Each structure stands twice: as C-alpha cells, then as structure tokens.
Amino acid sequence: MRNDSEKLHDIQEAIIKIDKYSVQGKEEFFSNELIQSWILMQLQIIGEAARSMSKEIHQKYPQIPWQDIIDFRNLLVHEYFRVDLKLVWRIVEKELPELKEQISLIIE
Numbered sequence: 156m157r158n159d160s161e162k163l164h165d166i167q168e169a170i171i172k173i174d175k176y177s178v179q180g181k182e183e184f185f186s187n188e189l190i191q192s193w194i195l196m197q198l199q200i201i202g203e204a205a206r207s208m209s210k211e212i213h214q215k216y217p218q219i220p221w222q223d224i225i226d227f228r229n230l231l232v233h234e235y236f237r238v239d240l241k242l243v244w245r246i247v248e249k250e251l252p253e254l255k256e257q258i259s260l261i262i263e
Contacts, residue, residue: 162204169197170255202228
C-alpha cells in the first residue's frame, strides 16, 4: 500500500505528464483524442491519489481543494459521458499550475 508521500509524488508526476502534452495548446487538445485521453487519465490518477490519502493530510493542507479533486475524479470515472472538455481544459490551464506549486511545497 502506498503511503501519503508516494501519493503526493504520484500527483506531482501526473501533473508533469499533463504539462508535457498540454503545452501544445488548446487547439491541439480539442482536436487530438489521444491527448484528451492522456490528460483525462492523468486527472483520474490525481483524483485517485487525493481520494486515498489520509484525512490527516487533507486537514493539514486545507488550501488544496481535496474534495473538488476527488469529485472530479468520480465524474471522470463514473459519469464520463458528462465530461465537458472545456472544463477539463480550464482545469489544466488555470487550476493545475496552482496545484503543482502547492504539491511541490508540501513535498519539499
């Protein structure tokens, strides 16, 4: 079983993987199903890591929207037909950079 530190690294690694392809831009994201699938999978990994982390970590770092991350993971996994790619891109562009910074600070 993975510990909280490993799960934080999983989140960090998934964000780096998203960055690798999202840097190609919005137009490429919307036109390339492989990039969409790749990014959605990495967002699921982020959500799964957040979901399985201890309550202590969630309480210690309340600035991270743990429940929103978990809820989005549940949408991706269980209600994938409701996934709005515009929302996904907005998360990638606006929210992941901040999450990346917060996770890096925790890991340090």
